[in-house]
Amino acid sequence: AYYSILVPAAPSQGDEWSSRNQYRIIGANKNALTLAVKQHLIVADRLLRSRLPEERIKGVGVALAAAVCASERIEDHALAINITERYLLPNRKLAPESSWEYMSRDRITTTAINIYERAGKSAKVIEVGKTWIEANPEGATTDAIRAKVARAYIKLGQKSEAIRELKKISDTSNMSGAKLW
Numbered sequence: 001a002y003y004s005i006l007v008p009a010a011p012s013q014g015d016e017w018s019s020r021n022q023y024r025i026i027g028a029n030k031n032a033l034t035l036a037v038k039q040h041l042i043v044a045d046r047l048l049r050s051r052l053p054e055e056r057i058k059g060v061g062v063a064l065a066a067a068v069c070a071s072e073r074i075e076d077h078a079l080a081i082n083i084t085e086r087y088l089l090p091n092r093k094l095a096p097e098s099s100w101e102y103m104s105r106d107r108i109t110t111t112a113i114n115i116y117e118r119a120g121k122s123a124k125v126i127e128v129g130k131t132w133i134e135a136n137p138e139g140a141t142t143d144a145i146r147a148k149v150a151r152a153y154i155k156l157g158q159k160s161e162a163i164r165e166l167k168k169i170s171d172t173s174n175m176s177g178a179k180l181w
Contacts, residue, residue, distance in 0.1 A: 014043055016061030016103070023069045033074050037066045037083075044087055056094050061103055063087035067115055077119035084112045089128070099141055106132075106141040113148055122152035143175035 019040050026032045040062050047059030063083055071080035092108040099106045109132050116124040129149035136142050146165050153162035169175050 014047055014055075014062065015058050016065045019043075019062050019065035020069075023065070023073060028073075030074050033069060034076065034079075037069055037074070037079070040066045041083065041087070048087070048091065053094065056091070057103055060087065060091045060094055060108065063091075064103075064108065064111060068111060071115045071118050077115075080115045081119055081121070081124075084115050088112050099139075106136075110141065110145065113145060117148065117152070122155045125149060125152035126156075138170070140174055143169045143173040147175050 019036075022036055022040075023033060026036055044059045044062040044066065047055050047062060050056055050059070064087075067080050067083040067088060070076050070083060088108050089112055092105050095101070095103050095105045095108055097105055109128065113125050113128050116122075116128065126149050129145045129152070132145050133142055133149070146169050150162040150165040153159070153165065
């Protein structure tokens with residue numbers, strides 16, 4: 001911790017891994033983490049303006065790491081939501097559809113939902129989740145998102161909507177136990 005106070009974060013090398021590593025090195029110093037996140041968003045902006053698709057997806061990765069840091073480590077939910085809405089959701093189509101890819105559309109979507117969930121924004125969990133479900137009506141990711149959408153409906157007091165969502169989960173899914181919930 002003492003070390004992270006003395007050494008400011010260097011600008012990201014332009015990928016998610018180096019950004020995450022810098023957050024790890026900084027430790028628990030929320031001011032230093034906030035500064036690093038802001039520096040990394042400058043890098044993300046630069047990468048997202050590139051003509052090369054692989055550079056743009058790196059920009060999304062840097063923004064993804066920044067959003068997760070803002071949500072989980074800094075606990076600045078407003079900053080995390082701002083990053084999600086400015087960088088992640090508008091650029092998710094840059095990522096491959098295949099969930100086998102590390103930087104995939106479902107990873108970006110589930111991260112956005114997790115950020116909204118941590119911030120207590122149940123209506124946004126439902127909005128983003130329902131958009132995903134409509135575009136991808138089947139699959140393990142969709143069933144996991146259905147469970148999160150159902151939990152958001154319950155938090156909003158809409159139990160019948162939650163039950164309707166849970167009933168749509170596949171009986172063969174890893175999430176099938178959520179139906180009992």
